[in-house]
Amino acid sequence: MGNICRSPTAEGVFRDKIRQAGLAASVRIDSAGTHGYHIGNPPDPRAQEAARKRGYDLSELRGRQVSDADFESFDLILAMDKDNLSLLLKQCPDQLQHKVRRLLSFSRRYPNLDVPDPYYGGRSGFNMVLDMVEDAADGLINEIRQIDKLGKFQK
Secondary structure: OOOOOOOHHHHHHHHHHHHHHOOOHHHHHHHHEOOOOOOOOOHHHHEEEEEEEHOOOOOOOOOEEEOOOHHHHOOOOEOOOHHHHHHHHHOOOOHHHHHHHHHHHHOOOOOOOOOOOOOOOOHHHHHHHHHHHHHHHHHEEEEOOOOOOOOOOOO
């Protein structure tokens, strides 16, 4: 929602995993929130600490809000939960709604669940987010490798 916990965590994890997979030159990654609460702010210190303990650096990331141009610019827009999915679908032009999916639709361990917002909870919530995001990132990388000749994601 505010782009300081779950989304930048996913961006940092996915950037690292894409680099390790040798796909960094062909994949553009960014995160954004559905609300403008924390535009320009770094990720929550607890998110940064949990990520750092697993080898991910979120320190250079800054919060921004989803823009209408994002739906044209990106092949895939991933939501962390059903509320954000609903907000994204409302904002997205009808002809581009196929690009909007739930992040955990790529997960093997947590398929189609919501990534819980750890902001108001304890530190363990940030670790749970990392577990979920890492699994979904692995699934998304497998999906990217399966892109068909038309450049569309397999359903």
